[in-house]
Amino acid sequence: MKKNIVITGGLGYIGTELCKLYSGVSWNNKITVIDNRFVSERVNQIRNWNMEFIQGDILDKELINKYCKEADVVHHLAGITDVPRTKSESNNERDNKIKIVAEEGTQNILDAISNKCKIIFPSTHVVYEGLEEIKNEISENEETKPILSYSSSKALNEKQLKNSGKNYIILRLGSVYGYSTDTARIDIMPNLFSKITSQDGTIKLFAGGRQIKSLVPLIDVARCFKEMEESKNISSEIFNLTKDNITVKDVADICKKHNPKVILKETNDEVPNLGFSLSNKKILGTGFKFLYNLDQSIQEMILKWSKQNLIKDLEHVRDGDNEYIDSRGKISNHELTEPINLIGLIDSKKGTIRANHYHPQQEQKCLFTKGQIIEIFQDILNPNAPKVTQVVNEGQLSIIKPNVAHTMVFTKDTTFLNLVRGEREHDNYGITHTIKHVFVDEKERDLLISNYKFECRSCDSINLKRVVSLGYQPLANNLLNKKEEKCDLYPLEMNYCPECHNCQLSVAVDPKKMFSNYLYTSSTSSSFRNHFIEATKNYIKELKLKPKKSYIIDIGSNDGVALKPFKDLGFNKILGVEPAKNLAKLANKNKIKTFNGFLENKNLKNIKKNADLILASNVFAHSDKLKEMTGCMLKLLSKKGTIIIEVQYLLNTLKDLTFDNIYHEHYNYWSLTSLINFFKQFDTTIFKAEKINTHGGSIRIYIKKGKKIKPESNVRILLKEEENFGIKKFKTYQEFGEKINELKGNVIKNLNKLKEKNKKIIGFGAPAKATTALNFFGISNQIDFIIEDNKLKHNKFIPGVKIPIKDKRNAKDKNSLILVLAWNFYKDIKKNNSNLGKNFINIKDLEN
Numbered sequence: 001m002k003k004n005i006v007i008t009g010g011l012g013y014i015g016t017e018l019c020k021l022y023s024g025v026s027w028n029n030k031i032t033v034i035d036n037r038f039v040s041e042r043v044n045q046i047r048n049w050n051m052e053f054i055q056g057d058i059l060d061k062e063l064i065n066k067y068c069k070e071a072d073v074v075h076h077l078a079g080i081t082d083v084p085r086t087k088s089e090s091n092n093e094r095d096n097k098i099k100i101v102a103e104e105g106t107q108n109i110l111d112a113i114s115n116k117c118k119i120i121f122p123s124t125h126v127v128y129e130g131l132e133e134i135k136n137e138i139s140e141n142e143e144t145k146p147i148l149s150y151s152s153s154k155a156l157n158e159k160q161l162k163n164s165g166k167n168y169i170i171l172r173l174g175s176v177y178g179y180s181t182d183t184a185r186i187d188i189m190p191n192l193f194s195k196i197t198s199q200d201g202t203i204k205l206f207a208g209g210r211q212i213k214s215l216v217p218l219i220d221v222a223r224c225f226k227e228m229e230e231s232k233n234i235s236s237e238i239f240n241l242t243k244d245n246i247t248v249k250d251v252a253d254i255c256k257k258h259n260p261k262v263i264l265k266e267t268n269d270e271v272p273n274l275g276f277s278l279s280n281k282k283i284l285g286t287g288f289k290f291l292y293n294l295d296q297s298i299q300e301m302i303l304k305w306s307k308q309n310l311i312k313d314l315e316h317v318r319d320g321d322n323e324y325i326d327s328r329g330k331i332s333n334h335e336l337t338e339p340i341n342l343i344g345l346i347d348s349k350k351g352t353i354r355a356n357h358y359h360p361q362q363e364q365k366c367l368f369t370k371g372q373i374i375e376i377f378q379d380i381l382n383p384n385a386p387k388v389t390q391v392v393n394e395g396q397l398s399i400i401k402p403n404v405a406h407t408m409v410f411t412k413d414t415t416f417l418n419l420v421r422g423e424r425e426h427d428n429y430g431i432t433h434t435i436k437h438v439f440v441d442e443k444e445r446d447l448l449i450s451n452y453k454f455e456c457r458s459c460d461s462i463n464l465k466r467v468v469s470l471g472y473q474p475l476a477n478n479l480l481n482k483k484e485e486k487c488d489l490y491p492l493e494m495n496y497c498p499e500c501h502n503c504q505l506s507v508a509v510d511p512k513k514m515f516s517n518y519l520y521t522s523s524t525s526s527s528f529r530n531h532f533i534e535a536t537k538n539y540i541k542e543l544k545l546k547p548k549k550s551y552i553i554d555i556g557s558n559d560g561v562a563l564k565p566f567k568d569l570g571f572n573k574i575l576g577v578e579p580a581k582n583l584a585k586l587a588n589k590n591k592i593k594t595f596n597g598f599l600e601n602k603n604l605k606n607i608k609k610n611a612d613l614i615l616a617s618n619v620f621a622h623s624d625k626l627k628e629m630t631g632c633m634l635k636l637l638s639k640k641g642t643i644i645i646e647v648q649y650l651l652n653t654l655k656d657l658t659f660d661n662i663y664h665e666h667y668n669y670w671s672l673t674s675l676i677n678f679f680k681q682f683d684t685t686i687f688k689a690e691k692i693n694t695h696g697g698s699i700r701i702y703i704k705k706g707k708k709i710k711p712e713s714n715v716r717i718l719l720k721e722e723e724n725f726g727i728k729k730f731k732t733y734q735e736f737g738e739k740i741n742e743l744k745g746n747v748i749k750n751l752n753k754l755k756e757k758n759k760k761i762i763g764f765g766a767p768a769k770a771t772t773a774l775n776f777f778g779i780s781n782q783i784d785f786i787i788e789d790n791k792l793k794h795n796k797f798i799p800g801v802k803i804p805i806k807d808k809r810n811a812k813d814k815n816s817l818i819l820v821l822a823w824n825f826y827k828d829i830k831k832n833n834s835n836l837g838k839n840f841i842n843i844k845d846l847e848n
């Protein structure tokens with residue numbers, strides 16, 4: 001049966017929740033909401049729920065008559081709620097107004113409604129505030145003892161209803177608490193305490209908070225009103241509607257439990273009235289059940305009002321939560337932080353581009369149901385912000401902050417839902433929704449599509465997470481011959497694989513572009529030469545290698561620096577494998593036999609097999625096709641042979657914040673944990689691991705074929721150390737990323753200060769790490785030029801920032817500031833170049 005239901009005071013604290021409950025059945029009933037306020041968004045919502053909204057006052061007899069005379073049910077919630085709580089707050093004028101609204105308003109309704117109509121009315125437990133003794137479990141029959149205007153007017157209303165001859169239900173409510181979209185109602189004690197707690201404040205407990213309070217959850221109150229309306233056999237009754245009888249101190253303790261930062265301050269004064277409690281036996285006897293409780297309501301209010309750990313990322317990609325999987329398929333859920341009023345369904349073909357815009361106000365939220373994209377984005381509020389890329393796969397939600405320019409490159413045929421708050425008008429770009437900002441063109445699209453890495457190089461997982469983005473950068477070692485020379489820029493970003501814990505770059509630049517002609521010759525460095533001489537002695541002893549008998553291969557052999565010590569000790573079965581033509585030529589000239597090429601399947605036939613020892617120093621970081629390379633190494637290795645790998649150690653990079661280790665040549669960043677996960681896939685065992693000093697901290701591991709060898713204890717110890725450091729926790733990597741960005745701000749600030757004081761700033765050293773750092777920091781004009789010992793680099797330019805590299809003779813002015821970019825050689829550089837002046841500073845010292 002269709003009912004005619006009137007809700008007075010429908011915009012109020014209880015009315016708001018009651019309307020929400022009725023929205024479920026409003027299509028089946030005639031529902032009229034009357035309130036003397038007009039709250040735009042609420043009124044709009046009520047209309048959209050198919051309810052009538054009338055702005056009007058219950059004192060308007062004619063209006064009340066018009067809407068109530070046909071009513072089947074009236075929820076009479078209207079009344080003044082901003083009432084004096086103590087005698088001192090009271091005055092005659094206010095008290096009078098409260099009384100008139102209560103008495104006349106209620107009478108107007110009683111006069112208007114028919115005898116069939118049910119009127120449901122909220123009274124209050126405060127009608128017992130005048131009881132002189134402490135009394136608990138007060139029943140509905142106890143005589144009321146009001147004092148202040150609020151309870152007096154409620155007691156008066158109760159009498160009016162009882163004497164009206166109409167079908168009434170009176171609910172004597174405890175203090176109603178809980179979160180509402182209407183108002184915070186901080187005049188209610190649990191709400192006030194939750195608010196104070198959410199702001200880390202101080203709760204004052206008068207008389208130690210010993211006073212007892214009768215409380216009831218807001219949503220249960222609204223539910224009870226609706227159940228009373230639906231119930232056919234309850235008429236002309238009074239019910240106490242309270243749930244918790246609890247001291248003020250207990251409420252404060254719940255708050256403290258949810259936020260230990262709140263301070264509870266007890267005072268020891270006397271309380272005039274220790275309170276009273278109402279029995280709820282009668283309402284429970286009707287079958288009504290409470291579904292909410294104080295603890296969870298307080299928790300909700302604190303959470304909603306406190307400064308939350310909001311996600312600060314410019315772009316945030318996430319999988320659905322609370323997955324439910326059964327034989328039919330999968331359900332996953334995405335929670336949003338703001339309402340959505342428009343959903344665009346967007347199909348896009350593989351290889352196309354969309355967006356190239358930003359939103360001045362709202363977040364862009366896209367839920368990908370099919371396909372895959374590379375998303376490119378950049379903060380436009382901070383001019384020096386890097387351009388970042390991110391893969392989004394199907395099933396994921398991507399959220400981009402306002403004022404972040406973004407572009408989608410579709411790498412598969414893709415469907416996504418664009419979840420919009422606000423209007424979306426194509427003809428009206430810019431007012432609130434979208435402003436054009438083209439920053440990815442077709443050339444860049446092609447570059448991204450052909451170089452992007454979607455799967456983990458080690459374990460094939462597609463769940464790679466961003467650690468840090470150093471922006472689009474040129475290839476670090478490809479110096480420019482002319483300032484105007486063009487060079488390609490590629491994203492330089494480190495990702496973390498949560499499955500195997502390998503860190504790696506988001507793109508893979510063609511190795512031929514980087515390694516075919518290599519300017520870096522290992523043998524120039526005496527410390528390197530000594531490192532390999534020492535290593536050779538150890539290996540011969542440990543692995544019992546024999547001159548003339550043992551066969552040794554070095555992968556990525558550079559100019560032969562690691563094989564030369566073997567040759568010097570009479571080993572003649574040695575072979576280098578080196579992709580750089582110039583280096584292989586140099587090694588062969590020096591009588592170290594070297595195959596020129598990458599270690600890949602197609603080259604295997606040209607390399608002699610059955611090696612007793614295969615060395616791979618600083619190549620494991622440099623390989624995009626790890627599995628193929630490792631497979632080749634194992635094919636070249638004899639059954640009992642040993643592989644020894646040296647590679648830069650991720651733990652050092654993370655600890656020392658040496659982000660400038662990150663450049664396009666280094667595809668991978670290894671820990672022992674990730675190396676073990678990688679080698680697990682092959683029939684091999686890492687049986688020894690040690691830390692070594694090269695390249696600012698490296699790791700050396702020993703591998704044999706088969707799984708039966710028992711690893712030495714150093715493997716277990718180092719694994720434990722990595723675990724304790726947090727190598728398996730994404731948070732460790734996120735913190736690294738945050739620190740790198742912080743450090744960038746410091747360097748720019750400090751360098752600008754130095755520039756104000758010094759006329760000329762000259763850089764010293766142009767290693768690959770300088771290219772990374774200068775491009776990341778966005779430093780170009782601050783440094784006049786760079787001087788360098790390596791003659792091959794003279795008269796070239798650092799790619800990207802285009803700073804010229806010159807011979808030392810150009811640094812004549814002893815008053816210039818020398819900024820050492822090759823920071824790992826700072827001491828040597830300062831010592832060996834005293835003729836350039838005394839004004840040296842290490843770029844690392846600008847980071848704090």
Ligand SMILES: [Zn+2]
Nearest residue numbers: 456459497500
């Ligand atoms: Zn992986």
